[in-house]
């Protein structure tokens with residue numbers, strides 16, 4: 432039986448935050464743009480356009496230094512809401528190619544197109560078409576790497592930046608890959624790079640050739656991983672990110688029917704709280720709230736309202752739900768079941784509020800990104816982020832917001848899949864970024880460009 436080589440596309444948006452700013456403000460196109468803080472501010476560069484990079488401006492650099500290097504640059508504050516909205520549009524587009532999409536971060540995703548070839552043609556053709564669609568739909572540029580595994584696809588994307596399509600096959604491992612500096616390998620940070628250099632190892636080829644015993648003597652258990660990297664081997668598989676839910680709801684059936692207004696209100700607030708927390712974990716802000724009441728007679732009534740503004744916080748959802756309960760005029764009737772559903776997640780209208788979890792998400796991701804790119808020394812630098820960006824420090828992660836009340840009897844009802852927003856973020860408890868999924872921003876949502 433013919434088993435086709437897996438074909439993964441690693442899509443990496445070019446200078447994402449800066450590109451979003453340039454796409455929505457055409458007058459900025461072609462200009463050096465630095466996202467991270469106002470001129471004269473104490474922030475650090477989150478993302479800068481390639482025009483700014485030409486002047487030596489880099490991610491994680493203090494804004495003041497960027498100003499000295501490129502005085503003519505346009506300096507903009509981080510508008511995470513806009514980047515999250517763009518992220519959601521992109522993920523939707525990726526899903527139109529295949530549902531085997533892993534959201535890696537706010538600006539990176541993997542697509543397994545192995546099974547799409549009959550439909551859409553060879554991977555390179557799929558990549559080219561995707562680039563065009565991303566450009567046409569969002570005005571953004573991306574680099575795409577094609578490879579048989581996540582490691583080689585990622586590396587291929589890295590080498591294709593900006594705007595290119597790169598391909599690395601197994602055969603390239605003993606060819607093209609050998610001349611690359613070891614630092615190009617995802618996973619070899621500055622510290623490891625220095626230690627390799629001390630052994631005289633500066634290229635991937637050297638890392639492939641050195642006797643394993645020598646590597647093991649220097650790196651111990653890390654030696655095996657380094658060797659795998661050098662040969663572009665990866666057992667990591669694409670972890671499909673489920674599509675964002677269309678609605679999120681919680682309901683509870685009372686152990687005994689209730690006709691006490693206070694109990695109903697308290698339960699409703701707990702349900703609303705959980706629904707709001709779930710939505711936020713997916714990076715979604717609902718516009719619609721529905722309250723469902725089932726009476727002891729099994730007669731069920733619902734009432735819903737759609738709001739012009741997204742309800743980004745639990746108190747906002749709870750207030751809306753209580754208003755709907757009042758309208759249902761339950762009175763003294765006995766109630767068997769109570770439910771709250773939030774829906775109408777309009778990503779484009781996602782408005783961040785100061786206490787919104789995205790701030791923490793953004794911070795977590797920024798720290799993560801700086802750390803990965805620049806090594807542990809940069810962590811101190813990242814520490815400065817909090818001070819420079821008001822609002823970033825506020826605590827409240829998801830967990831802190833959850834009200835406890837809703838208890839055992841509560842069942843979660845999510846339609847359309849589960850979650851997602853910041854995938855990169857997923858499973859990363861850093862700084863309150865909960866979320867197993869994450870949407871938009873995996874890798875933790877922030878700042879990866």
Ligand SMILES: [Mg+2]
Nearest residue numbers: 443444538880
């Ligand atoms: Mg990028």
